[in-house]
Structures are given as structure tokens and as C-alpha cells.
Amino acid sequence: MSHFSNSLIAWYEIHKRDLPWRHTENPYYIWVSEIMLQQTQAQTVIPYYNRFIETLPTLKDLAFAEEDLILKLWEGLGYYSRVRNMKKTAQYILENYNGIFPNRYEDLIKLTGIGEYTAGAILSIAYHQKWSAIDGNVSRVLARYFGFKKDITLNTSKKMLTDLNHTLLEDERPHLYTQAMIELGATLCTKHNPKCDLCPVSAMCVAKKENLQSVLPVKAKAKAKTEKHFITFILQDENNQYLVQKVEDNLLKGLYLLPQVESDGLSYAIESLMDQGIEIYYTEPLKSYKHVFTHLVWSMDVYFGKCKNSDSLTKIDHFNHIPMATAHKQIIHKEKHYGND
DNA sequence: AATCCGGGGTT
DNA sequence: AACCCAGGATT
Structure with missing residues (x-):
């Protein structure tokens, strides 16, 4: 021991x-x-x-x-x-x-x-x-303690x-x-401003002795994020039901999103949804939003829209009961004067 | 070995 | 804005 x-x-x-x-x-x-x-x-x-x-x-x-x-x-x-x-x-x-x-x-x-x-x-x-x-905390403690x-x-x-x-x-x-x-790494041996004066094992710590706390651990820099631009709709049909789409790709798989199209302009987005059987007959511009993921940034121009009844997407009365992606949940929350929760 | 996969918190 | 967080799967 x-x-x-x-x-x-x-x-x-x-x-x-x-x-x-x-x-x-x-x-x-x-x-x-x-x-x-x-x-x-x-x-x-x-x-x-x-x-x-x-x-x-x-x-x-x-x-x-x-x-x-x-x-x-x-x-x-x-x-x-x-x-x-x-x-x-x-x-x-x-x-x-x-x-x-x-x-x-x-x-x-x-x-x-x-x-x-x-x-x-x-x-x-x-x-x-x-x-x-060995997690991020333990790696940091070990790298500092041994001067790795x-x-x-x-x-x-x-x-x-x-x-x-x-x-x-x-x-x-x-x-x-x-x-x-883990507790030491999370509470004392933190990335910034480690509390070495409270640390139970600081006496033999190489980083402490050589004043390398801000240098260790060494880690490669993260790759820059790519940006994608979307036209995003809070869309209601003629029964005042909202339309959402369940994600089948890997990113956010299984969650629900507002209908959106990767596009710079509204007209292309409306055409694209028309090809999916969604006939939009009224739009009204709302705000623009950004959402940051680990390797990606979404910028979204949001519109309120009305469309004809369709069976192409999932219809809901409110957004509370389904798992929504945070990127769109926050839009729904900020635009709640459009009748949603 | 490099890339993808979320969102929140701190600095 | 950059970095981190009780990381793992896929390519």
C-alpha cells in the first residue's frame, strides 16, 4: 500500500x-x-x-x-x-x-x-x-504528479x-x-487554477515542484468546426398541428427536429419541402439562431409557416412529450408566442 | 490515427 | 473564443 x-x-x-x-x-x-x-x-x-x-x-x-x-x-x-x-x-x-x-x-x-x-x-x-x-481527470492528475x-x-x-x-x-x-x-481531478487538480495548497499529494508532485501546472497535461488542439446553414420552420398544418421530423442519420439519431432544409434561401427550402409532400402556403420570418456542436455549427434562419395537411411528417399538438434536439427546443422556447410551449 | 458524436460550464 | 467534462464507436 x-x-x-x-x-x-x-x-x-x-x-x-x-x-x-x-x-x-x-x-x-x-x-x-x-x-x-x-x-x-x-x-x-x-x-x-x-x-x-x-x-x-x-x-x-x-x-x-x-x-x-x-x-x-x-x-x-x-x-x-x-x-x-x-x-x-x-x-x-x-x-x-x-x-x-x-x-x-x-x-x-x-x-x-x-x-x-x-x-x-x-x-x-x-x-x-x-x-x-483512466478518464480525463485521472489522466490530468497522473500527468502532473509524474511530470508526464x-x-x-x-x-x-x-x-x-x-x-x-x-x-x-x-x-x-x-x-x-x-x-x-477522479474527485481530486474534478475539484482540486483542475485544468485552470489548480488548488495545490489543498492537495493531499502535492509534496511529491512534479508539476507542482517544477511549476508546470499550466503546461501539463499536454494535449493536441481540437479541429476547427465546420458551419452549416439551414432554413428552419415552425410549421403548422390546417388543423393547427405542428410538424416534426424524426432523425434517422447518426447526428441526433432518434430525436425530433423542426422541418429544416440546408439552404441559403427560403424559396429553395420551400421547393425542397414541396418535393417531400409538404405544401407551404404562408411564411413569416422570425429570428436567426446558432447552435454549436462538438465538430459543427448550425446557423438557422427560422420562419413560422402554414402548410396543407399531409402525412409526410409527424404531427403533434405540443413539443413537450417528444425528445426534441436542444438546437430546436431552444427556438421553440424563444418563439413561444407562436402558440407552442 | 482520425473522425464523429451534444450540450453545458468555465476561463 | 477556446477548452473541458467520470469516453466510445466507427472508419
Whole structure:
């Protein structure tokens, strides 16, 4: 047992945040929390986690849930394939493991949506097994503590960081070690302005000693975003029902969007919708909006429109009951004087 | 190895 | 505006 993990865990037990998934070791709940926490801050996850396990308290409930329901529970969290993969994996565990969540790495790593980090997190946190779980927080702590100066996103670096982590990971309390490393990265060893004066392991930290906190970890720069321009409609038919379209492409798959056409001008957009059987006979310009994704920016000129009745798209009375993409949910909210919620 | 996949928060 | 977040799948 290392001095490092002793100091780290002692600090963790005093200063850890009270998070809902820390009141359970049920592997189903730990799994739900870990998937939600992928690329998502803990404070954002809390209300989503509570609502999700209240609505779907068992793995079997998730396996049998409708896709519109699970996407509605995920609405606004992003990376929607996470929850579609969870349903698929819940069905797989029900059929192949009799509904018992697997507890071996070679089984977990085969499950859709579970990678090296999440497998390690479930094994260490739910099953108290000695497995590394290297996320962004842990990478940053390790890179600083050991003075690791290579790009941490390289595959070779990930292996080296896993080895370094194993030199610190103790046998007896892997569940506390894993969460403590993450907690340290999330609350003290942050990207900007790390609180080294409060850190339980600052004495031997290379970054602290050499004043490299703002240099480490080294990471490649992100690619520039491309921009796409759309004509977007809040569209009502002659029964005053709104029209929406379910996404079938990968981006936002399974969610609903307002009808929109990638175009610079209104006339082309109206023609394009006409080709899909949507006959627009009135339009009125509203505002323009921007929505930023990870690798993409949508700029949208929004119009209110009226169209003849058609069976081409999905008709709804209001937008509250379907999983809407945030890019359009925010437009609906800002333009609510057009009768929608 | 590079790219895709969301949305919110911080600096 | 740039970067990050309890990352994983696909190509």
C-alpha cells in the first residue's frame, strides 16, 4: 500500500461531494451513472440520474422501455447513442447473463457502450476489483504528479498512464482509490487554477515542484468546426398541428427536429419541402439562431409557416412529450408566442 | 490515427 | 473564443 493512495483516500473520505450514485453499489445504477458521466460534468448529471433510475429502477425496465421514453429521459444530455446503446446492452444482459450484470473485464468490454474506462470504473466501484479507470481527470492528475510530458491522447500515452496508475492503485480499496483520483481531478487538480495548497499529494508532485501546472497535461488542439446553414420552420398544418421530423442519420439519431432544409434561401427550402409532400402556403420570418456542436455549427434562419395537411411528417399538438434536439427546443422556447410551449 | 458524436460550464 | 467534462464507436 502506497503513501500516495493512503493520503489520497484519507482526503477523499473527508472532502468528497455528496453525489446520488455514491449511495449505492448496485452495478446497474453504477453503470447508468458512468454512462451519463461520459464527457458530462457531475452537477449536470444529478437530475438526469435521479429521474432515470426512478423511471427505470431495474435493468429489466430499461430493456423493455420504448426508445422515445429513454431519449426523453436523456433529452439535453447529448451523445444520444449512449442511451440507445444502454437499452441494447440491457437486452443483451437479460438474454445472455440472465439479467445479472457481468463482473469480469472480458465480458464487460464486449458490451456496446462500455469501453476501457467504464469497464474499469464498474469493476472497481461496484465490484471492488483492482482495475484502473483512466478518464480525463485521472489522466490530468497522473500527468502532473509524474511530470508526464507526452500528448496524453496518444494510444501509447494511455498505456503508459495505465501502468503509472497501477503503481499507485492499492489492493484493498480500489473502489475508493478510483473515485478519489477522479474527485481530486474534478475539484482540486483542475485544468485552470489548480488548488495545490489543498492537495493531499502535492509534496511529491512534479508539476507542482517544477511549476508546470499550466503546461501539463499536454494535449493536441481540437479541429476547427465546420458551419452549416439551414432554413428552419415552425410549421403548422390546417388543423393547427405542428410538424416534426424524426432523425434517422447518426447526428441526433432518434430525436425530433423542426422541418429544416440546408439552404441559403427560403424559396429553395420551400421547393425542397414541396418535393417531400409538404405544401407551404404562408411564411413569416422570425429570428436567426446558432447552435454549436462538438465538430459543427448550425446557423438557422427560422420562419413560422402554414402548410396543407399531409402525412409526410409527424404531427403533434405540443413539443413537450417528444425528445426534441436542444438546437430546436431552444427556438421553440424563444418563439413561444407562436402558440407552442 | 482520425473522425464523429451534444450540450453545458468555465476561463 | 477556446477548452473541458467520470469516453466510445466507427472508419
